[in-house]
Amino acid sequence: MTTIAAPPQGSDVRRTVAVxxxxxxxxxxSRCGGTDTNLERALAVLDDxxxxxxxxxxxxxxxxxxxxxxxxxxxxxxxxxxxDGRDISPEPLESECGADGCGCGPGASCxxxxxxxxxxxxxxxxxxxxxxxxxxxxxxxxxxxxxxYEVPDNLIRVLAGARGGCCG
Numbered sequence: 001m002t003t004i005a006a007p008p009q010g011s012d013v014r015r016t017v018a019v020x021x022x023x024x025x026x027x028x029x030s031r032c033g034g035t036d037t038n039l040e041r042a043l044a045v046l047d048d049x050x051x052x053x054x055x056x057x058x059x060x061x062x063x064x065x066x067x068x069x070x071x072x073x074x075x076x077x078x079x080x081x082x083x084d085g086r087d088i089s090p091e092p093l094e095s096e097c098g099a100d101g102c103g104c105g106p107g108a109s110c111x112x113x114x115x116x117x118x119x120x121x122x123x124x125x126x127x128x129x130x131x132x133x134x135x136x137x138x139x140x141x142x143x144x145x146x147x148x149y150e151v152p153d154n155l156i157r158v159l160a161g162a163r164g165g166c167c168g
Contacts (some may be wrong), residue, residue, distance in 0.1 A: 014054040015083055017135050024158060031110040033166040034122025042128035054086055054130040055136050057083045067151055067159050074149045077111045078158075081131070088131035089113050090125070094154065097121075108158050123126055144164070 021039055021091040034066055043057060064070050064078065080162045090110075097110035113120045115127040149160075 001066055012054045013056050014146060015136055016056050016058055018082075019057055019059045019132065020062055020080075020085075021059065022064055022073060022075055022078065022080040022082070022084040027065075028080075029097070029110065031121050032079045032155050035081065035111075035113075038125050039081065039128055041131070042125045045129055046112060046132060047127065049133075053136065059134055064159075067156060070151050070155050070159060071149070075155060076152060077109075077154070079111055081122070082137045083131045086131075086135070088127060089115075091121065109154050 023029070023036070026032050026036055039059070043059065046057065050155075053161075062073065064073060064075055069075075076087075077094055081088045091114060093112040093114060094109035095112050097108060100154065113123045113127060116123045
C-alpha cells in the first residue's frame with residue numbers, strides 16, 4: 001500500500017521523501033501497530049509543513065512475510081522505518097515483546113526505539129518527524145547499505161515458525 005501526503009493542487013513540489021514502513025504483523029503485534037499509528041500521527045503533524053516547503057512524502061507499507069523477502073529488504077528487526085533508504089533509528093534495539101502483549105511467542109523480540117533519552121515500544125512521533133525533516137533539509141543521501149547481511153536469528157525464528165507473520 002502506498003500513500004502520498006502531497007501538497008495541494010498547484011503547489012510546487014521540489015522534493016519527495018520515500019518512507020518505508022517494514023513490519024511483520026499489524027493486527028496482533030502491539031509494537032508494529034503502535035508504530036503504524038505513530039507514523040500516521042507524524043504525517044498528520046507534517047501536513048501543514050510539507051506544502052510550505054514544497055515537499056511530499058511517499059509512504060510504502062511493506063508486510064514482510066518470508067525469509068526471502070527479509071533478505072531482499074535486508075531487514076534487521078521489526079518494525080523498521082526507513083526514510084530515503086536510511087533507518088530512522090540505526091541502533092536496532094530489541095526486547096522480548098511478549099511482555100508488551102504482542103503475543104509473538106516465546107523468545108521472539110521486537111524493536112525498541114530510543115528517543116530523547118528513553119526507550120519506546122513504538123516509534124515516537126517526534127523521531128519520525130525529525131527523520132523526515134532531516135532528510136528534506138539534508139537533501140538526497142545514499143541509503144545505508146551494509147557490507148554484508150544475514151537474516152538475524154530472531155527473524156528466522158519468527159518468520160519460519162509463524163508462517164509469515166510475527167504473531168499469526
